[in-house]
Amino acid sequence: MTRKNFVAGCLAIAAAALGAGSAAAQDTIKIGMVMQMTGPNAAGGREISAAAKLYVAQHGDSVAGKKIELIFRDDASIPDNAKRLAQELIINDKVSLLAAGITPSAMAMAPISTEAKVPTVVTISGTSVVTERSPYYVRTSFTLGQQSGIIADWAIKNGSRKAVAVLSDWAPGAEAGKVFESNFTKGGGQVLETLKVPLANPDFAPFLQRAADMHPDTLFVFVPAGQAGTFARQFAERGLDKSGIKLIGPGDITDDDDLPTTGDTLLGVVTAGIYSAAHPSALNKEFVAAYQKATGHRANFLAVSGYDGMHLIYEALKKTGGKTDADAVIAAMKGMSWESPRGPISIDPNTRDIVQNVYIRKVEKKDGEPWAVEFATFEAVKDPLKEAAAK
Ligand code: PHB
Numbered sequence: 001m002t003r004k005n006f007v008a009g010c011l012a013i014a015a016a017a018l019g020a021g022s023a024a025a026q027d028t029i030k031i032g033m034v035m036q037m038t039g040p041n042a043a044g045g046r047e048i049s050a051a052a053k054l055y056v057a058q059h060g061d062s063v064a065g066k067k068i069e070l071i072f073r074d075d076a077s078i079p080d081n082a083k084r085l086a087q088e089l090i091i092n093d094k095v096s097l098l099a100a101g102i103t104p105s106a107m108a109m110a111p112i113s114t115e116a117k118v119p120t121v122v123t124i125s126g127t128s129v130v131t132e133r134s135p136y137y138v139r140t141s142f143t144l145g146q147q148s149g150i151i152a153d154w155a156i157k158n159g160s161r162k163a164v165a166v167l168s169d170w171a172p173g174a175e176a177g178k179v180f181e182s183n184f185t186k187g188g189g190q191v192l193e194t195l196k197v198p199l200a201n202p203d204f205a206p207f208l209q210r211a212a213d214m215h216p217d218t219l220f221v222f223v224p225a226g227q228a229g230t231f232a233r234q235f236a237e238r239g240l241d242k243s244g245i246k247l248i249g250p251g252d253i254t255d256d257d258d259l260p261t262t263g264d265t266l267l268g269v270v271t272a273g274i275y276s277a278a279h280p281s282a283l284n285k286e287f288v289a290a291y292q293k294a295t296g297h298r299a300n301f302l303a304v305s306g307y308d309g310m311h312l313i314y315e316a317l318k319k320t321g322g323k324t325d326a327d328a329v330i331a332a333m334k335g336m337s338w339e340s341p342r343g344p345i346s347i348d349p350n351t352r353d354i355v356q357n358v359y360i361r362k363v364e365k366k367d368g369e370p371w372a373v374e375f376a377t378f379e380a381v382k383d384p385l386k387e388a389a390a391k
Helices: 003-027 042-059 079-091 103-116 128-132 144-157 171-186 205-213 228-237 282-295 301-320 326-333 384-390
Strands: 028-035 066-074 097-100 120-122 137-139 162-168 190-197 218-222 246-250 270-273 337-340 343-347 354-366 369-381
Touching (some): 079 097, 079 103, 103 120, 103 137, 144 354, 162 171, 171 218, 282 301, 343 369
Parallel strands (some): 028 066, 028 097, 120 137, 162 190, 246 270
């Protein structure tokens, strides 16, 4: 072998190796799931992970000729961890997409998504501003405003005039309270007081006592996923379920993951929510049965948000032919609409936020368990805070 041929041969081998390496890398699309598996929001992380895995199990782990690999990381509900984990997933694990969870973690990850140009699906956060923090953020969860304005209007229509608000003390709670109060006062009602309950290890009892002492006709409550069971127990311990005060709120206070544990306490409670496991569609029945089988739990509003997050990623990758370039993926996601287990949903092409039905639901017993049964529908509801800002 001449020296020239030897060098050419080495180069050819190196090129082949490089080619094989990059082909292998390109054949797998990694999705970094930065979730809350521990800490005060651990219920949500468990639900998103289970739903995302269920979606992959049902739809296969390849899309547009690429293998899909989910990589889960626990940020322990701490925003600095979320930011570091997002960075590590991009640099070390070479993920092409990210999924974000609760508001503080999603806020912390936004600059990373922007700088590294990584499309990110927001699967839990319900705070309006989150989608504005990165041009590569797209939300499949909800906003608290979407639900809180509608329940305020419903309460006014049904005779409520004096309300006390009990809110989990962080961004989504503040937003629920703000939109509720705005609509409730516009309708001629009055919010007597707003009480803020710490997010971690909450003791609702003293706040509920203070609220009851003010003799409102209505109690508007926001607690995040995972706290509805504790809240319901303390509500009943104060005798508030028999006080005649109407309990209302966004769907979170009748979380389907907790409802089966609440006995008769929440019967009759009316909420405005984006998802009920009792939603009467064939697709939802199938989803609830599959989720129950996979996890032993009833599917809830976060499970459906995680499931839809995966659907959005799969369908966008089909449209881009498997390309993960951020601008192409986001363009594919904008305006996408589909039938979710929660009903028809779409991604607003202008805001990258979710547009969805909001249902008025009443807690009723069916087959011995409480369910949030839908009885009225507000169609294609956008985030009211973005709508107001656009005017
Ligand atoms: C949020 O992170 O904004 C959030 C989390 C749990 C909820 C609602 C909102 O139930």
